Amino acid sequence: YVILNPLKAKKEMDMGLRHNKTDKTDAYHLALIQRLYHHPINQLQSQTYKQLNALSRFYDQLTADLVMAKNRLHQALQSTFPEIENLFSSAKGKNYWQIVVRYPHCDLVRREDKKQLINWLMSLKGIAFKHALRTADKLIELAYQAYPVVSCSSIEVEQVQYYAHRSLNLSDQRENLIARMVKLAKSLPNHDLENLESIPGFAQTTAVRVLAELGDLRRFSNPNKINAFIGIDPGRYQSGEMDSNLSITKHGNAVARKLLYRAIGQIDNAAKTNPCHIADYYESKKLSSQTKGFKKIAIASIHKLIRTIYALIINDQPYDYNVATHNQKDFSRN
Incomplete structure (x- = not known):
């Protein structure tokens, strides 16, 4: 079966100029948008x-x-x-x-x-x-x-x-x-909790709650889909010569978004004794950008954190600062 975000379903169902809402037309339009857009089948997670x-x-x-x-x-x-x-x-x-x-x-x-x-x-x-x-x-x-x-x-x-x-x-x-x-979490057939705890600043409470809110990350094909899942994907407005980025959509998991936002502060505090490439990025952006608010920098840091978490889970490996900084340099060259 397919699980659709109610807001997304409503937007896709609003096709004509006239909007008649009945149970019969709702069922018809739901079937129609599935035939048109071929939404992926829901991937079941373990109990x-x-x-x-x-x-x-x-x-x-x-x-x-x-x-x-x-x-x-x-x-x-x-x-x-x-x-x-x-x-x-x-x-x-x-x-x-x-x-x-x-x-x-x-x-x-x-x-x-x-x-x-x-x-x-x-x-x-x-x-x-x-x-x-x-x-x-x-x-x-x-x-x-x-x-x-x-x-x-x-x-x-x-x-x-x-x-x-x-x-x-x-x-x-x-x-x-x-x-x-x-x-x-320790009963799961993987090392997800241990890998999350290896991130500097991630205490056991933060790690297990992030795992609980994000679920099995293997069901996502790339980190950008996790961004959309928690609602930190930015909007865009383009008309004629005007082209600007809007604020984040906030159309996702608000609890996970709050946890990851607070985690950036924890990572930054822990970086004094336990270095992390995310904290390096956060501090460099704060120093170089005097006009940009700290919240925007924190959201950009969450993007990096999500990519890091996704890589650790998919590759089943703990966090390593040297590996992370090396991959960062390779990514920037490409």
Whole structure:
């Protein structure tokens, strides 16, 4: 059978001047455009890729829920203990949320014995005695700086504990989903996950989610079709002497597009210790083009990243900076 993009089918079905829409004419025109354009038969993917994609979308939903929970936690803390958000470099993480659950109000810290506070902090993951002592001192200092709007028995305290608990649970669920996705990806009869992880800046989470969203890349005949699949293929407008490139179409997989856009930043950051030809291209374009926005440069870098990913999957080989730069020079000569 054939799977058509609904927008593409609509454009191809609009043939005449008059548009009459009925179930009968829709069926006729769908059959007609297939006879005229000979759309390729859909290539079935294994059930594993479908499961990976479903888990990736669930992960995306949990991420949105986590962002909402963190925003509501921030709002609730403004009435009870807003200064606690300055305890660590960022107001997130399992240790931070566990501290908020135990001390949702600044008065609870003021009443706590310092030794008990230090001992409890040492029970958290990754906190030794010296770290616990510094954290306890800072927490007590922040508690005495705070001026709460409500008392310890207010409903706002329950809200703080609820959203801190929810953030912890959502974080655990996301980790569990990634573990399941990695297990599924490793069960595939290839080394796709390992090859993606070999790209500098690609952590396991990024690699397995890119694999889940793009699916089996062997079903694409060339990298340009992957560009169209995720919607980063540019449009073009030409009329008379005017010829200009339009923005990207965005008619594809928005989740994959977002993942790859963020991956460019990760690759660029990792290039300080782990070189990558994509980061070299990204930095050179930023330096040479003062007028072009960084987003346009990032999109151009995504094109290079997709070609790299496609080559690694098709050839079943890990990333090698020397090979990539050598191929880049050969490509530019041709």
